[in-house]
Amino acid sequence: MITIKSASIIVPSEPTPNGILWLSESDQMMQCSHEPLISIYKPNNNNDDIILPFSSETMKVSLSRALVHYYPLAGRLRSADGGRFELVCNAMGAKLLEAYSEAEVADLGDFAPTEAHQDLVPKIDYRTPIEEWPLLLVQLTRFRCGGFCVGTAICHTVVDGWSAGTFISSWAKLARGDDLRPDEIPFHDRTLLRSRQPVMPPRFDHxxxxxxxxxxxxxxxxxxxxxxxxxxxxxxxxxxxxxxxxxxxxxxxxxxxxxxxxxxxxxxxxxxxxxxxxxxxxxxxxxxxxxxxxxxxxxxxxxxxxxxxxxxxxxxxxxxxxxxxxxxxxxxxxxxxxxxxxxxxxxxxxxxxxxxxxxxxxxxxxxxxxxxxxxxxxxxxxxxxxxxxxxxxxxxxLPLYGTDFGWGKPVYVGPGMxxxxxxxxxxxxxxxxxxxxxxxxxxxxxxxxxxxxxxxxxx
CATH class of the missing domain: 3.30.559.10 (Chloramphenicol acetyltransferase-like domain)
Structure with a gap:
């Protein structure tokens, strides 16, 4: 049984670019639904690493900082001509939920993504207008034993697996109190995947x-x-x-x-x-x-x-x-x-x-x-x-197992469903x-x- 304790919108901590970010055809081909991912952390990993106590405030502040660099995730999609989407960078923010579970990490078994684990991932009401959907949703679930789950749902139109993994790794680094190096800053110009102009006929049987x-x-x-x-x-x-x-x-x-x-x-x-x-x-x-x-x-x-x-x-x-x-x-x-x-x-x-x-x-x-x-x-x-x-x-x-938010490395990272x-x-x-x-x-x-x-x- 999981109880949602609070919900908040996290916006970038500094001003970010506004306007339309062009989406490549490879973005357009991906479904606009959200890919669920869970990262499980056991309490008190028995190692010599310094384990920081869980702090929801630290998670929120670091996410706000991460969204400065990854500002497209704070935007919204909207429909365009030809069944395409546009990405509006408007800093409307990501949604963060705090939850509590009476279960223990051990109760999750081998972490197979069954229906029992779906409550660890934030839900999206796809019946609402697409302009209202957060592109990033996070659920922080604390277990009775002291373990945690960071469940994320990121819109696939905006990112692939590598991009999602680097974002979560960057967020974790900021949560530990470190800064991102220049070579860790994301590159946002998607016109590198623009088709040639004028558009040429396909040269292959696709x-x-x-x-x-x-x-x-x-x-x-x-x-x-x-x-x-x-x-x-x-x-x-x-x-x-x-x-x-x-x-x-x-x-x-x-x-x-x-x-x-x-x-x-x-x-x-x-x-x-x-x-x-x-x-x-x-x-x-x-x-x-x-x-x-x-x-x-x-x-x-x-x-x-x-x-x-x-x-x-x-x-x-x-x-x-x-x-x-x-x-x-x-x-x-x-x-x-x-x-x-x-x-x-x-x-x-x-x-x-x-x-x-x-x-x-x-x-x-x-x-x-x-x-x-x-x-x-x-x-x-x-x-x-x-x-x-x-x-x-x-x-x-994918850079998944390096996601140390200060509590040590996760014991499992995988699909939420x-x-x-x-x-x-x-x-x-x-x-x-x-x-x-x-x-x-x-x-x-x-x-x-x-x-x-x-x-x-x-x-």
């Missing part, structure tokens, strides 16, 4: 904007959307990660000799391939069932020239694998799936990205494209990302020992089988 495959025999995904889902957190040890990578990189040639790929498959490629194959097995579909995976690619270092390191906004582009069949994935080695995933990511070159920007800019109504990228529970049937498909982003490189079937997340473990955590939402009827295959098929 399959990422096409509709995903359906279950064989279905005309839409409505039946799949209605099926009950379950959420799980699956721990993968460093040894298991290394074993999967070893298996992925053992490729048989036509003479059944072991050969090595020109460039070894990465940790992500190995884990994502394993998740894909296990989902195909657990779903137990026809061998002729088509399937594909949606992947998020950070393009900061793929652009020419690269985007500034502290680029604040959506520099993530969505790509999809080529469509293949269950039978192909399950009858061939893990390297087959890894190769398909690699091809999808490597497609995102500077030229391809700029072609995608041209394609998006040329659309009179971007809403029809945005629907295909949406991962909300109320998506239309045609945009459903689940069965027989998957969404597998990685949070491994995961409600869309077929969506998974690959995350770092708080142990920082090379192990990983896979968060997964799957149809309940498939979850036990998935877990069985997930661990049995590892070496």
């Amino acid at each position: 399959r990422e904007f096409s509709k995903p495959p359906l279950v064989i025999g279905s005309l839409d995904a409505k039946a799949e959307q209605k099926k009950k889902t379950s959420v799980a957190l699956l721990k993968v040890s460093r040894k298991q990660v290394e074993g999967l990578q070893k298996t992925t990189n053992e490729i048989l040639d036509d003479q059944t000799n072991l050969v090595k790929p020109i460039r070894p498959y990465s940790q992500y490629e190995a884990i994502a391939s394993h998740i894909w194959r296990c989902a195909c097995k657990a779903r137990a579909g026809d061998d002729r069932q088509p399937t594909r995976v949606r992947i998020a690619v950070d393009v900061r270092n793929r652009m020419k020239p690269p985007l500034p390191r502290r680029y604040f906004g959506n520099a993530v582009f969505i790509t999809v694998t080529s469509t293949c069949l269950y039978g192909e994935l399950l009858s061939k080695p893990l390297s087959y799936a890894a190769g398909i995933i690699r091809e999808a990511a490597e497609r995102m070159t500077d030229e391809y990205i700029r072609s995608a920007l041209d394609f998006m800019t040329s659309q009179e109504q971007v809403g029809s494209l945005r629907i295909n990228f949406s991962v909300q529970g109320n998506t239309e049937a045609l945009s459903f990302p689940g069965n027989p498909n998957l969404v597998i982003p990685s949070w491994v490189k 995961l409600t869309v079937e077929g969506k998974s997340l690959i995350m770092s473990s708080p142990a920082s020992d090379g192990s990983l955590i896979v968060a997964l939402c799957l149809q309940t009827q498939c979850m036990d089988s998935f877990k069985k295959f997930f661990y049995e098929d590892m070496i």
Whole structure:
């Protein structure tokens, strides 16, 4: 049981730029809903670090200071022509809630983002006009045992995962009493991702904007959307990660000799391939069932020239694998799936990205494209990302576990909820020992089988 004790609006502590901040097409493609994140802190971490007492006033003052640098988060969205949005920098502020829970941190179990954890994240009433929605909401929940949860909800139109992570890390640094270095100040000019003028015709077949495959025999995904889902957190040890990578990189040639790929498959490629194959097995579909995976690619270092390191906004582009069949994935080695995933990511070159920007800019109504990228529970049937498909982003490189507000590092950082079937997340473990955590939402009827295959098929 969580009780909301107070609610306040936090505005920047100093004057900030006013007016319209141009949103890139990559911003426009992201849903305008808020991505929930929870950071859990246990009381009195048993270490030699100096642990500061929790102070809601410190959290408010430091957030106010952070919003000076991250002033777009204190603004509001408004609708524009063609289904687009505008970001109005007006310093209306972020919403901060203070809450108390009778539970203890230990009662949260393995922190799987089930319905029981949704109360740790602030809620947004999407029935109200969009101009009234705070772009940043924070909920500070204190547990009976003395632990804390910092739950944030940040509008995805405004930031990607990296930007959200750097904001929270900067806020934490200010809360500890430190100042931001010049190289830690966010970069707000999003015109670096503006399409070329005049807009050129796309130079590629942008399959990422096409509709995903359906279950064989279905005309839409409505039946799949209605099926009950379950959420799980699956721990993968460093040894298991290394074993999967070893298996992925053992490729048989036509003479059944072991050969090595020109460039070894990465940790992500190995884990994502394993998740894909296990989902195909657990779903137990026809061998002729088509399937594909949606992947998020950070393009900061793929652009020419690269985007500034502290680029604040959506520099993530969505790509999809080529469509293949269950039978192909399950009858061939893990390297087959890894190769398909690699091809999808490597497609995102500077030229391809700029072609995608041209394609998006040329659309009179971007809403029809945005629907295909949406991962909300109320998506239309045609945009459903689940069965027989998957969404597998990685949070491994996001700056999440450094968020020390003065109480020590969090014992867990992860999604506040995961409600869309077929969506998974690959995350770092708080142990920082090379192990990983896979968060997964799957149809309940498939979850036990998935877990069985997930661990049995590892070496």
